[in-house]
Amino acid sequence: MEMQIVPAPGWxxxxxELLREKGTAILLGAADSGKSTLARYLLESLLRKSASVCLVDCDVGQSVLGLPGTITSAVFKHPSDLSRFRPQGxxxxGSDNPAKSMGGMIEGAARMAALCKKKKADITLVDTTGLISGWAGKALKTGKVRRLKPRHIMAIERKGELEQILSAMKALPPEDGKGVRVHRLRPSEHAHNTGRLRRASYREKKFRDYFSGATVIKFPFEKVRFFRKGRALDIKAALEPDGEVKPGCLAGLGWGEEETLGLGIFEGVDPSGVVIMTPVSLARARRVDRISFGEIMAGDFLAARKK
Ligand SMILES: Nc1ncnc2c1ncn2[C@@H]1O[C@H](COP(=O)(O)OP(=O)(O)OP(=O)(O)O)[C@@H](O)[C@H]1O
Ligand SMILES: [Mg+2]
Structure with missing residues (x-):
């Protein structure tokens, strides 16, 4: 995201305040309210003040740090670290629709924030999706706050759209007895709507860049366990013509209980294994023992380019 940030009053x-009080700070706001821009501003400004900052990007649609369909984290210790702006966790x-993957969204946010704690970052900044309205918005955001127990909530609000979430938060027990601080902010006058087409082409570019140097690797059936949406999968049944897994779908390549090494695009099967296109090196791919299929058809994004 290359752009000129115009800091709004109060930033x-x-x-x-974040520098003084430290801890986890979560951003809440509608789509295009300027969450990611404020996150970037805070990241740069805190690094310049010699704090270490962990960024957790929970936006599975307009992901900044990682790819759509993922929640990612990275620790930055010095302004020059921003030149390597890529995920460490x-x-x-597997989905770019938060409402359809609530459990995974909350679990992912919690795991990535835990990584920040482990790496002892002074401040953890949590960027989120713009899903705030209705039952789904409330469940997702309150669920996240419950798990992450942030010290700060940065609420970017135009006209009352966060109130149902913020009033539900009041009932939550505070972290370390210190209490949650809600920082209310208005959207910057420079925040503007991104539009569906711009959003789609942003996702396409993300996938294209990530897969530009990818190769095709086979993962033998007997070495890998398969999952979809967090549940174990009978791979043979899932690959039937009316099954859940289709060529072109995005896949997470995992190792051990926690670690995701990278992503791939499922291409098909041969008698002994699944064939996946991925930029993960052959040496690292040998460690993969867990493949998780998503519902994003990332192959379609790449096919669009070839036409
Ligand atoms: N302070 C600012 N200065 C300059 N441009 C801004 C500022 N705030 C927002 N924008 C612009 O407005 C648009 C939306 O902002 P941004 O992407 O930060 O919103 P968001 O809340 O993260 O949206 P989403 O929910 O889609 O992730 C972007 O194009 C961004 O560059
Ligand atoms: Mg954003």
Whole structure:
């Protein structure tokens, strides 16, 4: 995201408060309210003040740090670290629709935030999707706050759209007895709507860049366990013509209980294994023992280019 950030009134003070109080800070706001822009501003400004910052990107649609369909994290310790702006931790959700993968969204946010704790970042910034309305928005955001127990909630609100979430938060027990601080902010006057087409082409570019150097690797059936949406999968049944897994779908390549090494696009099967296109190196791919199929048809994004 290359752009000129125009800081809104109150942003500099907010950065100072985060610097003083530390802890986890979660951003809440509708789509296009400027969450990711504020996250970037805070990231840069805190790094310049010599704090270490962990960014957790929970936006599975307009992901900034990682790819759509994933929740990612990375720790930055110095402004120059921003030149390597890529995930260190990946949690594969497999969907770019938060309402359809609530459990995975909350679990992923919690795991990525736990990674920040382990790496002892002074401040953890949690960027989120714009899903805030209705039952789904409330369940997702309150669920996340319950799990992450942030010290700060940064609520970017135009006209009352976050109130149902914020009032539900009041009932939550505070972290370390210190209480949650809600920082209310108005959207920057420079925040503008991104539009469906721009969103789709952003996702396409993300996939294209990631898979540009990919090769095709086979993963033998007997070495790998298969999952979909967090549940174990009978791979043979899932691959039947009316099964759940289709060529072109995005897949998370995992190792051990926690770690996702990278992503792939499922191409098909041969008698002994599944064939996946991935930029993960052959050496690292040998460690993969868990493949999780998603519902994003990433293959379609790449096919669009060839036409
Ligand atoms: N302070 C600002 N200065 C300049 N441009 C801004 C500012 N705030 C937002 N924008 C622009 O407005 C658009 C939407 O902002 P942004 O992507 O930060 O919103 P968001 O809340 O993260 O949206 P989403 O929910 O889709 O992730 C972007 O194109 C961004 O560049
Ligand atoms: Mg955003």
């Amino acid at each position: 500099a003070r907010l950065a100072n 990946i949690f594969f959700v």
